[in-house]
Amino acid sequence: MKEGDLISFEYEGWTEGNLFDTTDESLAKKNDMHDERKNYTPLLVVVGEGRLVPGLENDLKKAKVGEKREVVIAPVDGYGERDTKLIQTESLSKIRRLNPDAQLYQGAEIELEGKHGQLVAIFGSRARIDYNHYLAGKELTFKYNVSSKISKKEEKISSLFKLNYPVDEDVNVSVEKNSATITLPERCKFDAVWFQAKYRVVSSLRKYAKIKDVKFVEEYIEKDTVSDDKKKPKKPKKPKSKKKTPTKKSKSK
Structure with a gap:
């Protein structure tokens, strides 16, 4: 692989003998770390874009499609060394004012002034929060397999779209020379995100798919309607009454 390649790969991440992340749902269940909210599918990534830890990014450049690899990553090439300055007392x-719905207990995840941390201790009216990443200072082992390299233009554009704006719906793409037309999924019409x-999508398409012009199309298709005359239920016809055949009166003798 080389920088800028768009790939999908499956992986499992381990530290100190414990699984901390994977794209394999059965493995997650086996190790009691299954998350119902997670979509267990191969991960889309642009090699060298910086979405992965540096050690894994660098090893991907040595990988080939279909090759199973294992790499051990030192903390400096993972989530960094632990920094005692990131353990702070508040x-x-x-904490309650900024997180009115938070349940405060040892180990709770806390978001404070844009920083994400873990509450590690409570003493009196104060609490100690660790803002280090929970994998900081740990050696990581990744076992992975590059399942595919995405090169076809339309598929690459669709994948880059989903990488920057995750959606479950299909993304319809048409390409003409250096221009791409993308029919937006229904969700885009009402999603503020x-x-x-869309600016990240355009930037990514220009950088990795060599697309200059991007057109986003919103479709509003009128559904087939039935005319009012056809909608009105027809009144049932009254059954025709059978005419009684008059009987001749018999003459009295």
Whole structure:
């Protein structure tokens, strides 16, 4: 692989004998770390884009499609060494004010002033929060397999779209020379996140798919309607009454 290649790959990540992440759902269940919210499918990534830890990014450049690889990554090439300066003490009143719905207990995940951390201790009216990544300072082992390299233009554009704006729907793409027309999924019409994501999509397409012009199309297709006359239920016809055949009166003798 080389920088800029768009690939999908399957992996499992281990540290200290424990599984911490995987694309294999059965393996996640076996190790009691299955997450119902997670989509267990091969991961899409652009090699060298920086979405992965540096050690794994660098090893991907040596990989071939279909090759099973294993790489051991030192903390410096993973999530970094632990930094004691990132362990800070905060008042419980401040934490409750900024996280009114948070349940405060040892090990709770806390979001404070844009920083994500873990509550490691509570003493009196104060709490200690560790803002280090939970894998900081740990050696990581990744076992992975590059399942495919995506090269076809339309498929590459569709995949880059989903990489920057994850959707389950199919993305319809047409390409003419250096221009791409993308019919937007239904969700884009009412999702505020899309208005920011579209700039990332355009930037990614220009950089990795060599597309200059991008057109986004919203479709509003009128459904077939039945005319009012056809909608009105027809009144049932009254059954015709059978005419009684008059009987001749017999003459009295």
